[in-house]
Amino acid sequence: MPGPALVDDGKNTMASQLVDRLREAIVSGQLEAGSKINLERARGSFGVSLSPLREALARLISDGLVVFEDNRGYRVAPVSLSNLEEITRLREEFEVLALRQAIAIGTVDWEGDVMRALHRMNRIERDPSTPDTLERWEAYHREFHLTLIAGCRMPLLLNFCGVLLSLNDRYRRSFLRRTPGGDRNVAQEHGEIAQGAVARDADFACDRLREHIHRTGTNLQRHLADKLAP
Amino acid sequence: MPGPALVDDGKNTMASQLVDRLREAIVSGQLEAGSKINLERARGSFGVSLSPLREALARLISDGLVVFEDNRGYRVAPVSLSNLEEITRLREEFEVLALRQAIAIGTVDWEGDVMRALHRMNRIERDPSTPDTLERWEAYHREFHLTLIAGCRMPLLLNFCGVLLSLNDRYRRSFLRRTPGGDRNVAQEHGEIAQGAVARDADFACDRLREHIHRTGTNLQRHLADKLAP
DNA sequence: TTGACAGGAAAAATCGTTTTTTGTATCGAT
DNA sequence: ATCGATACAAAAAACGATTTTTCCTGTCAA
Structure with missing residues (x-):
């Protein structure tokens, strides 16, 4: 046993x-x-x-x-274009708000957690032929975004962000299964956000994070629009 | 039957x-x-x-x-000073965000709903000797704040705001049972917010709403601090 | 042909009981 | 005397069965 x-x-x-x-x-x-x-x-x-x-x-x-x-x-729960738009919009507002606060009051431990989450995510090879690696990358990706803002010490806000992240992941995993990240260099985007965060450069990190979320959202909206009206 | x-x-x-x-x-x-x-x-x-x-x-x-x-x-769920602070902070961010959007895209029907909710709330006399009127005012007050932002057409955001409003009401109803509104003229604050909203003056309405939420939060924090350390 | 109605199948909601877990108090050993 | 193990009681969790509601289908009449 x-x-x-x-x-x-x-x-x-x-x-x-x-x-x-x-x-x-x-x-x-x-x-x-x-x-x-x-x-x-x-x-x-x-x-x-x-x-x-x-x-x-x-x-x-x-x-x-x-x-x-x-x-x-x-x-x-059903999916829709307006739902995806709202998720993207709210993620920008909420995660940026949380990141700014985390940069302001986050501890050194938090900095370390961010860099570790970044590293673990980047070490995974996203090989479309082995779905297992994709799923593991998804888990680490979620973990990265949550760790990034975890330093803000606002449990309710973190919960809301987690909800939005789950809703968002559902869209990504249904559309970007075979083309992770599209033509962008997602790894570099994550790297810049993390570097800016631990360097306590709030404006830089928050701008990069907002762009990152917005690009992902636009990307997904295009995929969803193509699927709904082929 | x-x-x-x-x-x-x-x-x-x-x-x-x-x-x-x-x-x-x-x-x-x-x-x-x-x-x-x-x-x-x-x-x-x-x-x-x-x-x-x-x-x-x-x-x-x-x-x-x-x-x-x-x-x-x-x-x-337990109550705490930090929890109340977070609720207040998030209400400011979320409700202002929703109100700005509602003013931008709200319909004429929405304007009417806001004025009706305001009127119904103000018609109630908050007589502390009859708890029934207090509870009815609470219900109308919640309805007013939700109606105010309902025009934004963002279901997720409205849901989050409703959650925060419930959490906030718990604090108010435990402390402000006998002194509704403290020394402020709450009715006038609500009136200004509603007037600004239907007049489509986003900056004015959002500033008044933010102040309103912030004042209520500060008020409650004082009461809670007194109770925890008498 | 269309519409309303009734009957039956399927799904959901609720209940009472059984099993598992946790917290506590008692007993024994070191 | 203190620490640890064990047994007992109380609470939570899970299950199976029963009741209620809804949905689908076929029939009859207009």
Whole structure:
């Protein structure tokens, strides 16, 4: 039998594990946007009972990944151009606000965390033929953006940014699966943001971050528009 | 038997009704901040079974009114000075951002909604001896602030603002129960904001709104500081 | 042909019970 | 006397079964 876990990650219950599994399934596109979530079928495929499944879905409502209507059950949140535009707009405002604060009051530990997150992300080769590396890069990418702003010490704002990041990742992972980053040098953009942050150059870092988010958003909007009106 | 509802408010299930009841119980201070929520006891006092209770609490997690830990159950979210400071700061940023957008693209219907919400709020006499009027004013006050920014057509941002407003109301309703508005003329502040909004004077309206939120926040912080260190 | 109505299948919501985990108090050993 | 292990009680989590609601389909009448 497997020995007891050395570290308690605080995800001991079915419901909490399901939240992560469902989020990943939705963000990765495994569960199609706008589709109904049949509870009985989901119960079977995830191998759990209805109570924890229901609880996990309820927690994902406020994350914007799941929508709910009384007596009509749960659905995967739909995607739209206006939704993507709003996400991009809010990411610019929120993440820049958080980064400016982090640069103002972040500790030395935070600086180190940023550089480590940057390094780990850049070490991954994004080989489209092996989806595994892509998914790992996605995880590190999310981690980088969250670490960058984590120094601001504003839990509510960090939570909002995390929500927006998940919503944004769903668009990226459905469109940029095979062409990560488009024609831009994303690695360089990340590098400039991180360098500016640890150098405490708020204006430079925030401008780079805003441009980075805006470019990504424009990129995704083009892909989505092409898909909706081929 | 009661006839069928003329309007379907979409709150037909136990769980959905419980979300509202629990939110009201927490925001009103009926459930003390930081206290454990005993499921068995709550089941009894609310007259429902465990499944919908659990589901309702799960939905309130991301609203920031409830915190959860695996195998240790649900608790009412604690209050703190730093939490109040963050709420105030974010309300300034978010609501001003939304108001500016609403003034830019809001329809004539939106203008009418704002004036109606203002009027209804001002018609209520806030008589401290009758708690009923205070609660009704609170509801109209929340409605006013949400209506003011509703014209921006940014569902995610509106949701975030609603979350922050609920969190903020909890502080106000615990401290300003007997001294609504302090020594300020709150009605005049609301009037100026609304007038500026429908006149499409973005700079004026946004400045007044920011001041309004900031003053309320400072006011509450003083009350909370007094309570924590008497 | 179209519209309303009824019946049945499917899905969701709720409940009561069982299992698992946690916190606590007691007992024993060093 | 202090520390550690163990047993007991209370709370939370998960499950299976039951009830309620909705959705789909086929029928009948206008």
